[in-house]
Amino acid sequence: MKELVHFDGEALGHARHTVLADLTLGLQDGQRVALLGPSGVGKSTLLATLRERLGQRAAWCPQEHGLVPPLSVYHNIYMGRLEHHSALANLVNLLRPRRDAWRDIQALCAELGLSGLLKRPVVQLSGGQRQRVAIARALYQVRDVFLGDELVASIDPYQARRLLTMIQRQHATCVIALHQRELALTHFDHVWGLRDGQLILDAPAHELTLADLDTLYPDAGSTDTRPEPA
Numbered sequence: 001m002k003e004l005v006h007f008d009g010e011a012l013g014h015a016r017h018t019v020l021a022d023l024t025l026g027l028q029d030g031q032r033v034a035l036l037g038p039s040g041v042g043k044s045t046l047l048a049t050l051r052e053r054l055g056q057r058a059a060w061c062p063q064e065h066g067l068v069p070p071l072s073v074y075h076n077i078y079m080g081r082l083e084h085h086s087a088l089a090n091l092v093n094l095l096r097p098r099r100d101a102w103r104d105i106q107a108l109c110a111e112l113g114l115s116g117l118l119k120r121p122v123v124q125l126s127g128g129q130r131q132r133v134a135i136a137r138a139l140y141q142v143r144d145v146f147l148g149d150e151l152v153a154s155i156d157p158y159q160a161r162r163l164l165t166m167i168q169r170q171h172a173t174c175v176i177a178l179h180q181r182e183l184a185l186t187h188f189d190h191v192w193g194l195r196d197g198q199l200i201l202d203a204p205a206h207e208l209t210l211a212d213l214d215t216l217y218p219d220a221g222s223t224d225t226r227p228e229p230a
């Protein structure tokens, strides 16, 4: 299998602050990776570095969405392909949407449960709707690899499964940070697990159990206050 990105004992971080030390890791073409680990461990840092390495090959759906709230759903999704058109064409599209783009975005919105919202400013949407607009914009980019940061965080479990399936239908390769351990085992073929500045899990999903994933979270189990069975 072709390796798309390789880290060989590298340190990733911000300025002089190392977040992940001595990282050795490979992203294979066709691999669907769930990226897990407690808050602040470095999932976004790793995704940002993958994005830098993959450049134009990667569609990107960031945690904070990066949407422009006063603009419509249509215009926010259209931004996924701004570089496909001239500056003038993009400017005209702001006032008068392109017919072909409108049709494509309408179809995408229908699949994502956003029908009828194309003209609505993003500022008027719910958190879950905004999240789906961000996913739509990334899907509209049509790239080889999908990188997503907690993109199903504010979406109900049924929709989360649907969205992951949709993303994976369009992208053979993806790396998605998430906190839902069950989804990691059911919708991905590989898991990267981070803890305490290290990659401590790098294994096929079918070899892992929920208990293995619990080891990533220092507080796992501590909230279970039920008495031991007699």
Ligand SMILES: Nc1ncnc2c1ncn2[C@@H]1O[C@H](COP(=O)(O)OP(=O)(O)OP(=O)(O)O)[C@@H](O)[C@H]1O
Residues within 6 Å of the ligand: 014, 015, 017, 019, 037, 038, 039, 040, 041, 042, 043, 044, 045, 046, 063
């Ligand atoms: N731009 C930045 N400059 C300096 N430090 C940063 C920056 N972004 C993140 N950090 C720090 O890097 C560490 C890892 O952050 P990161 O966002 O990668 O974690 P995460 O696993 O994605 O967290 P979460 O699950 O909460 O989104 C944290 O200690 C964070 O404070």
